[in-house]
Amino acid sequence: MNYVRDVGALTRKDLLLELRARDTLPAMLLFVAAVFVVFHFALPGEPSKLETTGLLWVAILFTALLGLGRAFVPEREQRTLDGLVLAPCDRSAIWLAKSLATLAFLAAAEVVALPLYALFFHHVGGATVAAVLLADLGICAVGTFLGAMAVATRARDLILPLLFLPLAIPIVVGAVGASVVHSPGRYLGFLALYDLLFAVVCWASFEFVVSE
Amino acid sequence: MLTARRLGKRYGEKRALRRVDLELPRGGFLVVTGANGSGKTTLLRICVGLAQPTEGTIERAAERGRIGYLGHEPLVYRELTALENLELYGRLYRVAERRERIGMLLERFGLWEARHERVASYSRGMTQRLALSRVLLHEPELLVLDEPFNALDEAGAELLDAQLAELRGESTFVLATHDPARVVALASGRLALAS
Numbered sequence: 001m002n003y004v005r006d007v008g009a010l011t012r013k014d015l016l017l018e019l020r021a022r023d024t025l026p027a028m029l030l031f032v033a034a035v036f037v038v039f040h041f042a043l044p045g046e047p048s049k050l051e052t053t054g055l056l057w058v059a060i061l062f063t064a065l066l067g068l069g070r071a072f073v074p075e076r077e078q079r080t081l082d083g084l085v086l087a088p089c090d091r092s093a094i095w096l097a098k099s100l101a102t103l104a105f106l107a108a109a110e111v112v113a114l115p116l117y118a119l120f121f122h123h124v125g126g127a128t129v130a131a132v133l134l135a136d137l138g139i140c141a142v143g144t145f146l147g148a149m150a151v152a153t154r155a156r157d158l159i160l161p162l163l164f165l166p167l168a169i170p171i172v173v174g175a176v177g178a179s180v181v182h183s184p185g186r187y188l189g190f191l192a193l194y195d196l197l198f199a200v201v202c203w204a205s206f207e208f209v210v211s212e
Numbered sequence: 213m214l215t216a217r218r219l220g221k222r223y224g225e226k227r228a229l230r231r232v233d234l235e236l237p238r239g240g241f242l243v244v245t246g247a248n249g250s251g252k253t254t255l256l257r258i259c260v261g262l263a264q265p266t267e268g269t270i271e272r273a274a275e276r277g278r279i280g281y282l283g284h285e286p287l288v289y290r291e292l293t294a295l296e297n298l299e300l301y302g303r304l305y306r307v308a309e310r311r312e313r314i315g316m317l318l319e320r321f322g323l324w325e326a327r328h329e330r331v332a333s334y335s336r337g338m339t340q341r342l343a344l345s346r347v348l349l350h351e352p353e354l355l356v357l358d359e360p361f362n363a364l365d366e367a368g369a370e371l372l373d374a375q376l377a378e379l380r381g382e383s384t385f386v387l388a389t390h391d392p393a394r395v396v397a398l399a400s401g402r403l404a405l406a407s
Binding site: 002005006009010013016017020021074078079080082083084085086087088089212 | 281283287296303
């Protein structure tokens with residue numbers, strides 16, 4: 001029960017910080033909208049559903065990267081990670097809370113992104129929405145974990161995409177597959193398995209990321 | 213409370229701390245002095261578990277949640293208010309009767325009137341007072357303070373003097389300072405680090 005309370009308090013803190021500073025969400029919203037506008041004018045003629053689905057996932061992935069890159073900025077700039085690490089709570093609560101906050105920002109960006117995609121390109125089906133939900137979990141779980149690793153390095157802005165993008169390839173494969181085939185169950189199952197596997201790995205090993 | 217044997221720390225080729233031995237009993241008050249770069253902050257970070265020694269051993273009797281640490285940074289969020297910061301730490305440290313304790317500390321350190329203001333609007337002295345409130349919030353057994361008088365005006369420094377005197381004997385202290393005369397009356401031991 002204490003664990004849930006700790007995660008709740010830390011998530012509330014991250015949401016409150018964003019509400020006050022407005023550093024992350026406006027940037028994600030503007031970026032994803034700009035990407036679709038650019039794609040709309042850059043693609044010649046009538047692009048196929050397969051092509052535009054790929055673009056949708058490129059846009060979601062890079063929008064997520066924007067949010068993930070900023071996830072640990074308050075802790076880095078104000079050195080508050082020391083304070084959190086010294087608290088007697090399970091350190092994985094820090095990772096889970098950050099993941100949930102980033103998930104909220106990404107979901108908010110997608111509330112804008114999916115209608116824009118439908119407006120400019122193709123109808124968004126139920127399978128695509130399910131793939132977005134499942135992919136978001138994996139993106140935020142893995143990305144937050146890597147964000148915590150990257151924030152401790154000098155080349156953090158470079159390290160995060162270098163580590164994150166290769167690990168996100170299975171997400172893209174599963175999500176694009178689920179969005180374009182007639183029976184997406186297999187791909188959605190693959191995404192759920194990825195989420196479960198990486199969430200457990202990140203949860204269990206976050207302790208080692210934040211301790212020297 | 214704290215026992216260190218031949219403690220050392222290297223960052224690559226650079227040696228940050230060299231062969232420190234210390235024995236600090238429960239209720240003791242150790243004053244750490246030394247020039248800039250002598251390893252005071254490194255030693256204090258090792259004492260609380262934020263850094264690991266590369267040589268020697270350290271044993272501490274206090275659990276993680278019973279340690280209070282004040283470093284060079286106040287470890288508070290600038291975009292949150294004083295109340296929100298202390299609420300957050302109070303929850304994480306499982307402070308009993310949290311609201312009353314927070315109210316008492318904010319009153320004591322003269323921040324009650326400014327409790328709903330964001331820390332970003334605070335002066336350095338006010339931020340340091342808030343940092344001290346954060347450190348004392350969970351009534352730690354082991355208090356590790358790195359230059360706690362920094363940025364405090366005379367009134368703030370006197371408040372801290374009184375707080376240290378009140379807790380002397382109840383808690384165990386490791387305090388790094390460039391002004392040992394200020395705490396000489398409280399100290400039970402002194403460790404001078406060479407550059």
